[in-house]
Amino acid sequence: MNWFEELLNNRALETALPEAIWETVVMVGIAGVATVVIGGVIGVILHLTRPGGLVPMRTLYAILSSIIVNITRSIPYAILMVALIPFTQWLIGSSIGPIAATVSLTIATAPFFARLVETSLREVPSGTVDAAQVMGMSNGQIVTKVFLPEALPGLISAITNTTVVLIGYSAMAGLIGGGGLGRLAYNYGYQRFDSQVMIVTIIVMVIGVQLIQWIGDKIVAAVDHR
């Protein structure tokens, strides 16, 4: 009981927690939208230009592919975010704060999302594309009327997964000035040994991730007619 009372009276939680949650939401929200747009476009380009695709372009595909492999596999996010500090500084004039953190977050997750998009698009049966072409559809119409709607359940799952990854990365970004829940846990939990803040942070994270997964699954079930 004592511990619980203390918890309710913990000043840090009262003021810092809502602020930290908000910062995390901002980081994940902005980086999420940017990731879906940028990664989505790259994913579609990858699918169209791959050998045997609708508009095969060997060189472009190879270049995009290798950039993606390198960002997602070779460079750990902890290193990428530090390496991107000068770039962030140049791009938005600051390298501190949740907005600045979205730059490295987007660069880290967009390629990951692009791969997921490419994989989802590849599951669209080639026969439906043949049918669309014979109808007289342009390539643009095939993307918007066939590929994206047919792959929608997979794309929603991809967004869900990417958001969860983003939450994880955002906690790391918090350590080098991004703020948010990662910063909160580090400041109070690690530097001040405030285990209450630590535990509450973990609980908030777990609930947040569960909620996103649950919403994602609901949407997939609603749009999946296969």
Add this chain to the structure above:
Amino acid sequence: MISVRELTKVYRQPTRDVVAIDDINLDIDDGEIHGIIGRSGAGKSTLVRCLTLLDRPTKGQVIVGSQDLTAVSDTKLRNARRRIGMVFQHANLLSSRTVAENVAMPLEIVNAKKAERRARALELLELVGLQGLEDTYPAQLSGGQRQRVGIARALAADPDVLLCDEPTSALDPNTTDDILTLIRSVADRLHLTVVVITHEMLVVKNLCDSVSLLEAGKIVESGKLSEVAADVNSQLSRSLLPLPTHQPVTADLVIEVVGKADAVNTPIGSTIAAENPVTVDIAAANIETLGTTRFAHYLLGINSDQPINLTGIEATLARHGFSVRVRAARGVQA
């Protein structure tokens, strides 16, 4: 309506070139239903893909109406394709759309109004016998129903030409009959020129006016169904009018004959024996109607106590409208 000129498709591979379609020439008249039959690997899929320019032919022309599809720009090709409706083996419907939305898809491309698209979809669904299912999703339908949706979709933009790629190969026999009847009736009603690609002779028999036999990328036989079937020496005739299983025939002369129309009523044995000093056994027979024409295909064992005059027998048969193929001739005059 459709002319194919010197159509050739070569797939270039690292080790060797595969000539999938080899110098094909083909003419299909307005309102005709033409079957292209061949076994697996003959080049059927390649041919359809070249007819719609889904694959670029290596050489040759595909002329639909008066337009050479191989010579036009991408934009013109897209417009020309709208005059062609295509039915696929697996229907290839979009799972994310309802039946009505699938059918109306070709109309979306030409920016038809939503209400107009819906009205046209309902009309077509009634034509193919699927009224009431407009708001279901393809996953909820049977294979035959899905194929009906595919046919309705192919007709949505009022095409002149209907291309069917193995339209019944994924269906059971009863559903196959229904789908063939449906294709026949819409083709008649809308005066469509139809090309049907298939490996099943049944489809040719029940649906087509004319037929081409595709073998190793070449058309080896082609013609009106009633003409190719009547020629006992054609491969198509043998599979269009198959003989029932029978005992091996031993006789001085073994021949197969095919006659059509009035010839079917000719008493074959007595007719030959009346003009030639021989006895005739009918070893196997098949009397069948293809389209509106009756055909008779006989396997005959002919014996005589003297050397047989084959030329005389052939003359008799020709006079009565039979084509002849000699299977074995031991006791024949030199």
